[in-house]
Amino acid sequence: MGKLSLSVGWITLFLMGTDLFVVSPLLPYISKAYSVSPTTTGWMVTTFAVTYALSAPLFGWLSDKKGRRTFITLGLLLFSISNVLTAIAPTFLWLIVSRILAGLSVAAITPLIYAIIGDIAPTNRRGTWLSIVVSGHLTALWAGAPLGTILEHFLGWRSVFVVMAIIGAILSIVNFKVWKYNPKKDFSRNLFDGNLLRILGSVSVTTIWSISMYALYVYLGASLYSENRFSSSEIALAVTFYGMGAVLGSLTSGQLTDKIGERQISIASLFFLILILICIGIFFSHGAWVYCLLFLWALVGYGGFTSYQARLAVEYPQQRGIVMAWNNTALYIGITIGSMFGGYVISNWGYNILPYVCSITAFVSFVLSTQKVQKARKESSFSVGT
Known part of the structure; x- marks a missing residue:
């Protein structure tokens, strides 16, 4: 069960990292497709990051109260939808909206994968388990983004987001099956506990x-x-x-x-x-x-x-x-x-x-x-x- 959980966590975070890192090398092609300046196209990254930063604490708080599996699964479904919308966006405004939804979805996935691995890892192996899933996200930096660029070369930039949407949909089912453990906490007190x-x-x-x-x-x-x-x-x-x-x-x-x-x-x-x-x-x-x-x-x-x-x-x-x-x-x-x-x-x-x-x-x-x-x-x- 440990190897399965780590494998699913690694692949999921690799996908999240690819979604983050692949946008930058695709910006010139997206800029040309919508006839906007490269600076304007950069708002795809900015809106994604701002949405993530603002919404991640909310999902973290909710997962501490309600469990992590539900939010990870729903986050992956939203991830698939948002990437489909990115691929078919008829206007640049639609594109920005789709990246806002993508930022929201990744905020419901990435930190909760870290948290659930921290929940289920053996005490004397927690550092190793976390390091393995973190490496999935980091591998996307030098492997995921180049793979996306190669895919763009043969099928166009929209295909990159279609492929990520398909993988995200599959992973939503896999994650729902794998994360059966939900930590039980005393919810009669404030989760912040003054901290x-x-x-x-x-x-x-x-x-x-x-x-x-x-x-x-x-x-x-x-x-x-x-x-x-x-x-x-x-x-x-x-x-x-x-x-x-x-x-x-x-x-x-x-x-x-x-x-x-x-x-x-x-x-x-x-x-x-x-x-x-x-x-x-x-x-x-x-x-x-x-x-x-x-x-x-x-x-x-x-x-x-x-x-x-x-x-x-x-x-x-x-x-x-x-x-x-x-x-x-x-x-x-x-x-x-x-x-x-x-x-x-x-x-x-x-x-x-x-x-x-x-x-x-x-x-x-x-x-x-x-x-x-x-x-x-x-x-x-x-x-x-x-």
Whole structure:
């Protein structure tokens, strides 16, 4: 049953990641189809992210009260419908509406998969189990999006969304069959139990971490082209190294988390992230070194994200669904702020300074993780023990 649950969780999150990452390379074709500017087409991504960020906490709260299986199943059905609407949208306005529905559906799926894996995983294997399903989402970064691009080449961009809709419909049935376990909680008390501010403080670590990662990643291709004179194939290879590091970092982090501890690994990962970002700033233009650095950057960065997910699952056992949802909202907020922040830094100081600025941001995340989250864990442990 464990292998089946992990397989279903992995495939489901791979599909969710593909839906997120595949839109970017398809934007030029969509822009041409609707005769709108690339900037306007970018609203597909923006509306998706904003909808996700706003609705994920609601689904997390509802799943803590009513169980997770129902919302995951309904979310996958809505995912299929929204992708069909994206494929057949007659106008750009319809297209935007379809991406809003897609953001709503993914918000009902992704954080709840994390939460339900946290529910059913053996205590001494929780980090490993979470790392496996997280790797599904990260694999879409370097595998799902390219597969979508290949499909576009042969059948057109609309076919990409049709295929995802079909897979989503199949997965709705599979997920409904697999997730039979629903955690029983004492609903006579408030699920927040006075912890809302503490939860927000905990997930702020993810927001700052996300800024430190995505402020640089969003402009990675442009900086490789501008500073290193990389060709398109060299940029693709660099992104592949990054994607491989992300997946391996997630999987390795899960095993280390189970052996050493969630708190220790999450804090250590942030510390090494600071150092690697500084090294990227120093050696970014030193030829082939950049491939190794991008691999290490993703290895440490996403290893930290996975261990922190496991850490939150342990620290908030009674609010696991909503905490995972808020953490994913924090991730998307960080991505949005990071993209704007990175653009501001580049416009004013250039690409070369951005890794150093990101290292400072990572240091802020490191400090927050050692203070606020540690305090939350002590209180949570005390409350559970009593």
